[in-house]
Amino acid sequence: MGRPAKSINLHAISGNKAKLSKETIKKRKQAEEQMTFKDDAIEAPSFLSDRGKKIFGNLLVEFQYTQILKNVDSQMLGLYCDAMDRYISIKEQIDHDGLMPFGKPHQLLSHQDKAFERAMKVAGRFGLSPSDRAKLALNMVNKVKEETTNDNGFGDRT
Structure with missing residues (x-):
C-alpha cells in the first residue's frame, strides 16, 4: 500500500523529496486550487x-x-x-x-x-x-x- 497523497504545498514544505519538476508542481497547484474548500x-x-x-x-x-x-x-x-x-x-x-x-x-x-x-x-x-x-x-x-x-x-x- 502506498503513502497517502500530500497537497503540493505540503510537498514543497517537505523539501520536494520526490524531485517533481516545476511543470508538475505548477499543474498540481492549479488542480488543487480548483478543489479548494471554504473556511468561512x-x-x-x-x-x-x-x-x-x-x-x-x-x-x-x-x-x-x-x-x-x-x-x-x-x-x-x-x-x-x-x-x-x-x-x-x-x-x-x-x-x-x-x-x-x-x-x-x-x-x-x-x-x-x-x-x-x-x-x-x-x-x-x-x-x-x-x-x-x-x-x-x-x-x-x-x-x-x-x-x-x-x-x-x-x-x-x-
Missing part, C-alpha cells in the same frame, strides 16, 4: 459535548493562523475533540475510583487506552504533535533558504 463556516459538530465543543473552540483559535483548516475538516477535528473528551471523562472516573479498585486494574483502563489511540491517530492528521510541527518548521526554513539563495548554477562560485 467552521463550526463544532453537533455530536460534541460541551467540553468537546470547548476543546474544538480552543483548537480553532490555534488553527486560525495556519489557514489549513477548512469547513470540511470540522467533522474530523470533531472526532479528535470527542476522543479527547472521552479520554478526560474516563481519566476523571479512574482518578475517582482509583487504579486498582477491588484489587484488580480498573476496567475502564482499556477504554482510556482506546480513546488515547483514537485521539493520537486523528491528531497526526492535523499535525498536532510537536514532532510533526518541528518537521514542518524545519522544512519551511529550508524552503525559505532555497528561495532566498541566488542560485546561478555554480554553487557559491560566480
Whole structure:
C-alpha cells in the first residue's frame, strides 16, 4: 500500500523529496486550487459535548493562523475533540475510583487506552504533535533558504 497523497504545498514544505519538476508542481497547484474548500463556516459538530465543543473552540483559535483548516475538516477535528473528551471523562472516573479498585486494574483502563489511540491517530492528521510541527518548521526554513539563495548554477562560485 502506498503513502497517502500530500497537497503540493505540503510537498514543497517537505523539501520536494520526490524531485517533481516545476511543470508538475505548477499543474498540481492549479488542480488543487480548483478543489479548494471554504473556511468561512467552521463550526463544532453537533455530536460534541460541551467540553468537546470547548476543546474544538480552543483548537480553532490555534488553527486560525495556519489557514489549513477548512469547513470540511470540522467533522474530523470533531472526532479528535470527542476522543479527547472521552479520554478526560474516563481519566476523571479512574482518578475517582482509583487504579486498582477491588484489587484488580480498573476496567475502564482499556477504554482510556482506546480513546488515547483514537485521539493520537486523528491528531497526526492535523499535525498536532510537536514532532510533526518541528518537521514542518524545519522544512519551511529550508524552503525559505532555497528561495532566498541566488542560485546561478555554480554553487557559491560566480
